[in-house]
Amino acid sequence: MDLDQLAALHTPAGRTALAAATGLAGGDPLTAAAALRAGGTPPELAAAALTQAELRRRATGKFGPAAARMFFTRAGLEQATRQVVAQRRAARLHAAGVRALADLGCGIGADALAAARAGIRVRAVDADPLTAAMAAANAAALGLGELLTVDCADATTVDLTGVDAVFCDPARRSGGRRIFDPAAYSPPWDFVVGLAGRVGRTVVKVAPGIDHALVPAGAEAEWVSVDGDLVEAALWCGDLAQETHRATVIDRGGAVHQLTGSGTVAAPVGAVGRFLYDPDPAVVRSHLVAEFAATVGGNLADPDIAYVYADAATPTPYARCIEITDVLPFSLKRLRTLLRERRVGRVEILKRGSALDPERLRRDLRLAGSEPASLVLTRVAGAPTVVVGTPVTAG
Numbered sequence: 001m002d003l004d005q006l007a008a009l010h011t012p013a014g015r016t017a018l019a020a021a022t023g024l025a026g027g028d029p030l031t032a033a034a035a036l037r038a039g040g041t042p043p044e045l046a047a048a049a050l051t052q053a054e055l056r057r058r059a060t061g062k063f064g065p066a067a068a069r070m071f072f073t074r075a076g077l078e079q080a081t082r083q084v085v086a087q088r089r090a091a092r093l094h095a096a097g098v099r100a101l102a103d104l105g106c107g108i109g110a111d112a113l114a115a116a117r118a119g120i121r122v123r124a125v126d127a128d129p130l131t132a133a134m135a136a137a138n139a140a141a142l143g144l145g146e147l148l149t150v151d152c153a154d155a156t157t158v159d160l161t162g163v164d165a166v167f168c169d170p171a172r173r174s175g176g177r178r179i180f181d182p183a184a185y186s187p188p189w190d191f192v193v194g195l196a197g198r199v200g201r202t203v204v205k206v207a208p209g210i211d212h213a214l215v216p217a218g219a220e221a222e223w224v225s226v227d228g229d230l231v232e233a234a235l236w237c238g239d240l241a242q243e244t245h246r247a248t249v250i251d252r253g254g255a256v257h258q259l260t261g262s263g264t265v266a267a268p269v270g271a272v273g274r275f276l277y278d279p280d281p282a283v284v285r286s287h288l289v290a291e292f293a294a295t296v297g298g299n300l301a302d303p304d305i306a307y308v309y310a311d312a313a314t315p316t317p318y319a320r321c322i323e324i325t326d327v328l329p330f331s332l333k334r335l336r337t338l339l340r341e342r343r344v345g346r347v348e349i350l351k352r353g354s355a356l357d358p359e360r361l362r363r364d365l366r367l368a369g370s371e372p373a374s375l376v377l378t379r380v381a382g383a384p385t386v387v388v389g390t391p392v393t394a395g
Contacts, residue, residue: 001073003130005048006137009071014049017041021053022068029054063110069141071134076108081169081205082231084250085224086114089203089234093165094118096240098201104155104168105187109135109148111167111205116147123163125153127186155187165201165240168192172207180207182214189214200238208233208285212263221263222246223282230281247282249317257317259295263287270299272327272380273309276387277319278350292318301380305353313392321392322374330356330377330384336365338388343369351377354384 008014017036024032029050036046055077059067062082072080081089089111093101098120103112106124108131115122116139126132132152139148160166170185170192172178182189193216196202208223208230215221220241222234227250236242245263250256267290283292289306293299295318298310313321328334339347345367349358354377361377376387 001048001051001130003133005044006071006130006133008045009048009052010137013041014045017045017049018052021046021049022056024050025053025057066142070108070138071141072108073131073134076131076134079169079172080108080110081114082226083110083114084226084254085231086111087117088248088250088256089167090114090118090120093167093203093240094120096165096201098165100163100165102158102160102163102166102199104158104166104195105170106135106150107131107169109138109150111169112148112150113138113142113144115167116144120147122148123158124148124150125155125158126150127152127154156191160199163199165203166195166199167203167205168195169205178207180209182206182210196237201240202235202237203240204235204237206233206235208281212287220244220246221286222248223286224248224250225280225282226250227252228280230285233285245286245288247280247286247288247318249280249282251317255317259283259286259288259291259318261288261291265290266303267293267308268299269301269303271309272301272324272387273298273311274324275310275313275392276322276324276376276389277308277310277316278322278376279306279308279319280317283318292316302353302378302382305378307352307376307378322376322387322389323392324387324389325373326388327380328386328388330354330386332361332364335375335386335388339365339367339373340369342371342373344371344373345369346372347375348372349375349377353377353379 009018020036032050033046055072056067059072059077064083100121101115103122103124106112106126112122112124129152132150136150139145170187192204210233220236220243224232243260245261247259279289279292284306293308296310296314298308301309356377374389374391378385
């Protein structure tokens, strides 16, 4: 996709091709391309329309029905904030009194669009001409052009006069590969963390694996998961910071649950209880396992392993719960015998603190029964251990 192809999709012929391609998305690409060309669509326009139709289909999970009117690149879609996360962030900014926002590194516009929907005037920039053009096209397609302007510019050159807050999502990919070193982000990390000194209300989207030592003093670090998938972290600076660490868990129904704390409290260590809790990854990455353990009256069985054990099954949005039937030192022979006796033929395998390969273990177990079970490969007081149990159904 290039600027000329994007422009072609906005012509009457391009809109017709997109409409036709939408009905073909998800099928065989060669058959779809042949069908469009047979209808008189030029090959290059047919390819662009089919690409967009397929990206729109994939984007529905992130953007809902709005995806059908938006424009994407593959990288832009992959890096875009999920709509449910962007909307929640925009609502928090609006509640804090933000009415004019600079979005530095807007990508295809996910966060800028959410902010505009919340009534915030947004000045967005992206250094890539095609990406900036797509963000502008998305604003127009969703009827947000009056509140959202997009320019192609280097984020480090943008005049921030007149904005209430800044949102920055630095690029964390180069040449199709992920960048794990913040010093290699674009714009550079020193510029990003310096934004709070220029505009106090600054929010920075970062990779969820960020080193806690890089969190600026006084900032709130938030980790966000959606339906059990850890999707991002964000740093809230200035008077936007409300806590030190926050785990935000958005469940399958869209309900938002938040756990907060300092991220420095050590969870108590004790015996294995009747139930094992597998905390949500947002809880683990935010170092709020101790705060979670307190909500279920639980403890760790090993100080370095984030499984929580308790004697009661307490409904919680922050973890999966497994009722334990057996705890044994890891031995392939003993485990295989136990599962054969229980007629287990299907297992889910979880692990923390174990070097074992789950798929190899699954093969080595040679399961032949019909009953299900959960296997947790872990350590208890430093010793390799397998916990066997069954999931506790919520509700």
